[in-house]
Amino acid sequence: MTLQTDRLSARRCEVTESPAPLSDYADAFEVTVDEADTRTAEEVMRTGLSRVAPSRFSALLMAHRHLLGFRLGPPSAADHVMGWRVVTSEPDQCRLEADGPVMAGTMVMRRADPVTMRLTTFVRYRQPLARVIWAFAGPIHRRAAPQLMELSATPR
Template identity: 30%
Template structure:
């Protein structure tokens, strides 16, 4: 049975010392367009060739260039929190709308039918790729949904970054 009723990532990878959790800095927070953010997390992937791809290319590598079973697990997890995604639509990455982008960053956004919205920031730096999450509750009761999903979310983030690190 999945923990907290949310599907866990089904990825068999060794933890990588190349990935670290970060505190959100004012510079990272400034990239979000959400008002009243109630949750943030950030992870940094240390990778020598980070500059070889744009931020959007990194987002696609991390979220779209995955085996079918990983994609299915991601889609089930996103369905479990009722994210309104549009896979295959223009200006999307894995169904998440591209809210803003530049050469060094892309900000993805999705709304949930459960009264919260989230953004994923991918930022390419010289030898690292940052993945940050921002969540805003439109209704205070939505915090319960996100708190249930949070352990799985953090597991997915780490597993996806570990996966891309092994193949780069």
């Protein structure tokens, strides 16, 4: 039982992705998945989000739109994930972007090795106000991102 719990625990890790252009903030979290897990990186991300409670998902969308100021697309559209635009979707990597007048965000879900999925987030400040907003939003993000990774860890 301990092995299973440890296996599904997301952990903060070093940012190894190339930074998004002019990023002011970056972090990364990873979780262990089964070697037999053949889901694409996009499917892994969508799995985690589909397991978020509806009220929490709505709160995330509101925060992304109204606190961070991102202009989001339709949350359930095939070319968007949680309203973020799918820029790249390959078997081992999915890159999402969201843009707004105050800041821009990039999330990259990548299969780092056969048993490790890694989510890297980049934030770029467009205005000085973004630093203040991220001072409040950052700690929430650092709690939510590993939870998303844990929800994403298993296919079913």
